[in-house]
Amino acid sequence: MKNFFTNMKKSTKNHLITYAGIIVAYAIMQILCGTGVASNLIKGLLVPICVYSIVAIGLNLCVGILGELSLGHAGFMCIGAFTGALATKLLYDYIPSKILMFLIALVIGTFFAALFGFLIGIPVLRLKGDYLAIVTLAFGQIIINIINVLYIGKDEAGLHFAFSNPNAINMNEETGVWLINGAKGITKIPSISNFTIGVILLIVSLFIVYHLVDSRTGRAIMAIRDNRIAAESVGINITKYKMLAFTISAAIAGAGGVLYSHNLSTLTATTNNFGYNMSIMILVYVVLGGMGSFRGSIIATVILYMLPELLRGLSDYRMLFYAIILIGLMLFNWSPKAIVWRQKVLSLLPFGKKGEKGKVE
């Protein structure tokens, strides 16, 4: 058995550690919730943590592995959330099982997020430079504004659409129901998401990105990140691989969005939950967790998402503490002195080894 582990490829071992960490954390939380020890606050935080971990993994694929900055991943999350929730609203009465319903919503939400990622990628990923950041930033805002003026209703005659004016929808007022009601968004979404579904989705996303990165495709993607000209010179189709990575990245963000939309009964598009605020928040998770390190993204998300909630006792001062902790973490992670110190401390530990850099974990 010991041989089995020592002979294993280093990256495989690393991945297994990540999966094991998630499963152990899941088991502990399930026991705590089951025995009633966990507080309501903690129970409420579990699904959002899974949501943001998934989106952070998606963004990390784009930022850390592909090396392109995206400031609109919350926009893809938004597409996934709205298309997924819309599918659930339409089909919920006809589908007998909740899990099946969620799977359908998941497929639809992920597909549409990927589609939009693909469409955006067509013009932008052919360019050099930071254009992707600019375009995705605008994309996130455009999506929110469109959803805020979009009205969709359903009655016995079928679906009704209206743009910017809810009175123009022409729907039977007594029997019709609103599916998307402008700025009010979607309400009364059945809450299907739970911690188990979240963790399964998280593991599946991890599985996909790990396998992508370890494959020939992944090496091509990283070659583009490291040196575009060299990659081009050995015959790698730059646009194709960039599109592939970006589309998968958007799709994973969309899957996170579907999980998000089935957690709360209401879904609205605001800058807080799907705008640049959230995109940058997720980017912070990725950067502080370490670019290219998926495990790091999850850890950073868990810590940074829980922190402001657990500091609620400090009332408004929690914002101050949160900022200080962010700066502290940044220094701890990236300052050269801190890295030297970390390695020194780790080499003193009995099982310590020199830290390795540039590995995909």
Add this chain to the structure above:
Amino acid sequence: MKFKKLMSMALVGVMTLATVAGCTSGQSSNKDTFKIGGIGPLTGPAAIYGTNVMNAAQIAVDEINAAGGINGYQIEFKAQDDTHDAEKAINAYNSLKDWGMQVLLGTVTTTPCVAVAEKTAEDGMFQITPSASSTDVIVNDNTFQVCFTDPNQGTASAQYIGMNEIATKVAIIYNSSDVYSSGIEATFEKEAANQGFEIVSIEAFTDDTATDFSTQLQKAQSAGADLVFLPIYYTPASIILKQANDIGYAPVFFGVDGMDGILTMDNFDTSLAEGVILLTPFAADADDEKTQKFVAEYQKRYGEIPNQFAADAYDGIYAIKEAMEKTGCTPDMSVKEIGEKIIPIMTQIKVDGITGEMTWNANGEVSKTPKAVIIKNGAYVAY
């Protein structure tokens, strides 16, 4: 890599610790005080509303405690921040539940309130919102509103303009990214069809573009509108008033309760608001004794004039008190027991508050009369 391994262990440790921390603060409810929770935006762009609500609720709670409490028991009030976000509101709600909350005053804004209302319905908790005005908030039996619903405000405004023949051509400028604003706009437009005036221009803006309204105003002006309906909050409204003045456009401006507060804004020239008409249930300079006492206390404590959100919250706490006294609730009752007692009685009680005399119907809608006021010499005067 080892470091990361340590980190993943630390993560498990953090989660475990957090749970323990959560549970120690959880079960500490003592049985001789009522616990009322409040949720609203205390930080972020909507913080002014949440702060006003929590301040006023605290004043009401202190007054009640000083006068002997509810049924002889003291009340504790605790406010939690939701930053005007549905997800954070659920976290705030869970954290208040851990604290031992029995009744909820909140949430202040509509979107978070819809999400929280779903949770309170599950728990059977009595919820009264001071200011979340959408009809989506009160779909469940356990939720009641102190403020008017959006459709009522839109309809009432249109009827008011039509009946008093204030204008013949009306322009609307509203915030399409805001639930409150777009809700009122839609019902106003609907009711306008039955009234004797014509809507000549409808222009929208969003939270991100709420700094320049020259296009919208010029369109209203060139369409010949003699009244501009502003179903928006007072911050953008103040910019509209200023920019209208700059281009020399002087129609009648008609606002709703979100406009309240415009006179107390910093760096706003109140002479620009001369002649603005608004529908509001509360005027801070009303001369009845209760309002004056509340405004004086609020000014003493927080150094500013309370707005209508504050007044609604103050009345909300008194509505809870009235309902609890009618049903003889005691602090040792569970959340569900209190809910089961109070919810049916809400339709029978009558609260004479600072926003008028209030009764509730079974839907949870409040009934009170909106007052139209006009701003004259920097003060509200009944229109």
